[in-house]
Amino acid sequence: MQVPSHVEYERATSVDHALVLLSRPDARVLAGGHSLIPMMKLRLAQPEMLVDINGLTELSYIRLDGGQLRIGALARHADLLDSPLAGQHFPIFHDAERVVADPIVRLWGTVGGSLCQADPSEDLSAAFAATHATAVIHGADGDREVPVREFHLGPYETVVGRGELLAEVRVPVQPGTGSAYEKVARRVGDWSVAAAGAVLRLDSKNGIAQAGIGLTAVGAEHFVAAEAEEYLRGRPPDEESFTEAGAIAAVHCHPVADQRGPEDYKRHLVAELTTRALRRAAARATGPAAAGAKRRKAA
């Protein structure tokens, strides 16, 4: 029988209340709990106090504001998957959420919890890195904004400090953008063997103005394939570019052999999945949905 060790429990009644509670050493945020509680059962996490933020529904939104898609930290995976707004601007989130765990777990696990868990195999970290998102962190002294690409310090470690709470993720919305996420797992609901997310912004001459590539579970620094992104800048969005970008991404990541596969297999997946994600992102950037978005914007 697996049970967590002794722990205190407090329910936050407001964001400010949560920040006060979280100023205690060894206090941990309890949101969906679907990573934290299993880790507590295994004694991989032993917080002295849990701060339950499930009542802070003011952090559950998904909305468009100031040219950004803003996702509250307490939005559930199912909320993001069901959000037409998210799907319209960033299909990468729907691609990724469809393969996060299973439908029941997605009802409870949260977007903020995924980022703060900082699991190297977690899908949303790479997706947000690919989109050049920014994390908004509440603290007693006010808010601070941290690019998601600087949010993770390493496995299971983030820049969120004592007395702080991740409140929101902001994703810049830009015209001419397409995005996609491709994952290989051993079975439905499992962690990635490897996965790749891609965001492409095309310029008026149909060249690549900006590329974002996120990699999951393969030891990419900050979940990013920076060299492949740099290679793509200014190139045409074609098969040659995408294949080469995939090859570059595969060379520059650092997968380790484990029960999900050997290193060379994972590098092969990185190359193939990066290429596929770029291909789909490009199709979406130029496809009917993107054209529709432009028309709406023009009107």
Added chain:
Amino acid sequence: MTMRVAVTVNGTDYTRDVEPRLLLIHFLRDELGLTGSHWGCDTSNCGSCVVWLDARPVKACTVLAAMADGRIVRTVEGLERDGQLDPVQQGFVECHGLQCGFCTPGMMMTARWLLDRNPDPDEAEIREAISGQICRCTGYENIVRSVRWAAEHSGETI
């Protein structure tokens, strides 16, 4: 150290003093004696412990009883109404949806939730809905048939 937890389960109010670390599945089974919900893998993989917490299914091995304080829980014991089986339960009877029965309570709670949102799901939608739950007996065929039976017989007096 204990805390007071008040939960409404299947329409009945319960109050217990429990440790904050107590998992909801053990609260239901050991504190309240509601042993219909099964305690399986303990890792949120198998889904035999699925109950509803505030009208959404949850794997009860992966939430604390403390998180359910002041909330509403529905378990497999709460499916039947006034002695009448829920169509989902009757479907499992009609279509041999269970063999050993261990996964059944979780399967039925998820099926009820699916049908409340989507009264006429196709096979793919049913399989997607139960994809976070494991049955080691049936190969899922009869579970899918049971849920389809329930969809086709909803609203009928069984």
